[in-house]
Amino acid sequence: MKPVLGVVTVVLLAVLSGCGYLGGNDGYFRDRGSDYQEVQVDPRISVPAGIESKPMGDLLPVPGQFETGSSNEKFELPRPQPMIVSADAAExxxxxxxxxxxxxxxxxxxxxxxxxxxxxxxxxxxxxxxxxxxxxxxxxxxxxxxxxxxxxxxxxxxxxxxxxxxxxxxxxxxxxxxxxxxxxxxxxxxxxxxxxxxxxxxxxxxxxxxxxxxxxxxxxxxxxxxxxxxxxxxxxxAAAQAGPGATLAKDGAGNPVLTMQSDYNRAWSAVGQALGQADIRIADLNRSAGVYYIDLAEAASRQDKPGFFGRLFGSDEESEEDTAQRSEVRLTAVGGSVQVTVDKSIDTAADPRVATDVLERIQSNLN
The missing domain is CATH 3.30.310.80 (Kinase associated domain 1, KA1)
Known part of the structure; x- marks a missing residue:
């Protein structure tokens, strides 16, 4: 009951103080991003004459030219400059x-x-x-x-x-x-x-x-x-390879199977890259078991993390709805090839239409 009482207390304090206790310039969770503008630059320390000392460089040097702003100004973090790759760099x-x-x-x-x-x-x-x-x-x-x-x-x-x-x-x-x-x-x-x-x-x-x-x-x-x-x-x-790199077919039960003419290590890496290029979110993975756990309800590019209050009042555990949307992309080494299947769990196959769609997206994004 103690964690529940603690949360209730925080909520009551926020309501009674009009949320000023939590936010605002004087609140506990105020924005401290512009505090550095109020820092004063102190003069360099000088050693009295007659005392020997070793030369010491600046650990945190201050630029020679910088602009000072008001503490009331909102600091906007600039976007990073794009990385420049030299044309002369060795390939x-x-x-x-x-x-x-x-x-x-x-x-x-x-x-x-x-x-x-x-x-x-x-x-x-x-x-x-x-x-x-x-x-x-x-x-x-x-x-x-x-x-x-x-x-x-x-x-x-x-x-x-x-x-x-x-x-x-x-x-x-x-x-x-x-x-x-x-x-x-x-x-x-x-x-x-x-x-x-x-x-x-x-x-x-x-x-x-x-x-x-x-x-x-x-x-x-x-x-x-x-x-x-x-x-x-x-x-x-690719031209030197014997046979196609990846073929999509059906097994005896009618479930789709993607067969890759590759060793397990290269297939594992290729499938992981293909999932990312297909914008399929990888929620978790188990390389020793050969399984990528994917979330078909959420694209990898739109994956959002909960904020502070979401983590405070929410649960760290995944909801049943999120878990129900998960599927397993499973890799199995068979002879000199690797078979890729989509399952709901280790003992339940996924819907054939869903599995076919996922495997087709993997196949189209294989390098």
Whole structure:
């Protein structure tokens, strides 16, 4: 009963004082946005003569020219200036976070794929296997002592490190192109492994055998991509894919199913971006369960948060009406593809018309 009495007390005080207790210039919740205009600038502290002191810079410097206004004036927060992207900025850059390194590309995976493929071909490094739909390729085994004139191997040789034997050793690389955090960008990762020439080692390690060598190859790739003409005639990744990227059909029960020819990680990222582009609000998500919880009653662009009094007198829990409007976009890995369905709950399918509409909007916004 104590929280209820506290709320009643606040309401009574607001009514008795004509809401002046809460709002207004003298109220408890008055607008303090213009208080900074009443602050006085004090003179700089001077150290008496004969006392040694270390020079100290201004921690909070005040601009040399500024306008003072009246405390009665309402301060209007200016809109932020648009971010300017320099035309001279590199389209590809080498990034590192701890021990993880990658090349950041300001292009989509479909544009990057043929370029990274040409990188290996131009340096005469044979491609053993490739899966364009997953954005992965593996090179064949190469040896420094058998290809001494190869320019790529010659430039990355110092990264092996002094005292490390390269005679009788061979190595190969695995490259992976993933969608970047920002739309229309990509991240390129490279892993390398080595073995004795003709050895039986074939399983890829979790991390590269030599981090310095991995960085050297990524640096070479970054330079190559930045020097590649943007208008070069290339074959896109979409054209290299076998079969359609996403097809909409019905299962045995007549429920719509969107099948994506992709691995789970790329499908999860692509569906999340497609929901945002389709202006479908994602209320919650559970990546381990492969579920996006969407709210079809409210668009993502019109999502409003409750104000102070809404949070004070309202409930933090969602209403039954909001919960009833929720649906689940579920991703399920099946073999080499991912199936996307729309359910009401884990054991209840959504209305076929609603599910079809959602899946069509996802399909039309897939990159």
């Amino acid at each position: 590809y850059s080498l990034q590192q976070n701890g021990s993880v390194r990658w090349v950041q590309a300001q292009r989509s995976p479909t544009e990057v794929w043929p370029l990274v493929r040409n990188f290996w071909n131009d340096y005469n490094i044979a491609i053993a296997t490739e899966t364009p739909s997953l954005g992965e390729l593996e090179t064949g085994w190469v040896a420094f002592d058998l290809q001494p004139d190869n320019p790529l191997l010659r430039r990355i040789l110092p990264a092996i490190g002094q005292g490390r034997e390269v005679e009788g050793q061979e190595l190969r690389f695995r490259l992976r192109v993933e969608p970047g955090v920002q739309g229309g960008s990509s991240e390129i990762f490279i892993t390398h492994m080595s073995r004795s020439q003709g050895g039986s080692r074939s399983d890829w390690p979790d991390n590269s055998d030599n981090g310095n060598l991995e960085r050297a190859v990524l640096a070479e790739l970054e330079t190559y991509l930045n020097q590649t003409p943007g208008g070069a005639s290339i074959t896109s990744l």
